[in-house]
Amino acid sequence: MEEGMIKTIPDREKAKSILKMVETTLEMISAIDSRKYPSNVLKEYYEVIRELITVILLLDGYKTQGEGAHKKLIEYLEKNYPEFKRHEISLIDDLRLTRNRIAYNGFFVTDEYLERKMKEILAIIEKLRVIIYKKL
Secondary structure (H helix, E strand, O other): OOOOEEEOOOOHHHHHHHHHHHHHHHHHHHHOOOOOOHHHHHHHHHHHHHHHHHHHHHHHOEEEOOOOHHHHHHHHHHHHOOOOOHHHHHHHHHHHHHHHHHHHHOOOOOHHHHHHHHHHHHHHHHHHHHHHHHHO
């Protein structure tokens, strides 16, 4: 077992609860003016992706903890779900790093950046959802 990964009993109820929160977050994102608040929207999209990966781990019977937990989630996805191409994993990691810059350094992304990434972000979210609903 890798460091930062803990074997757990798969938890469908917790997974469903997190999924419900993800749906709420997606609803909130759609209400935000992404041209005016692109950094906030990007941060929320990253959180949605992170939560969906967390749900996959929960259903697989794992959880991450400690330093680098978010990175571990992405590595787990890359290692165990070959349907995710290298460029998708790269984008998820890029979103993680950008989200950290936004949260900790007051970094701002442009609405053009968000617009360029949007189609791929939504495709990743959909791919994660499909995996989850097959497992539930």
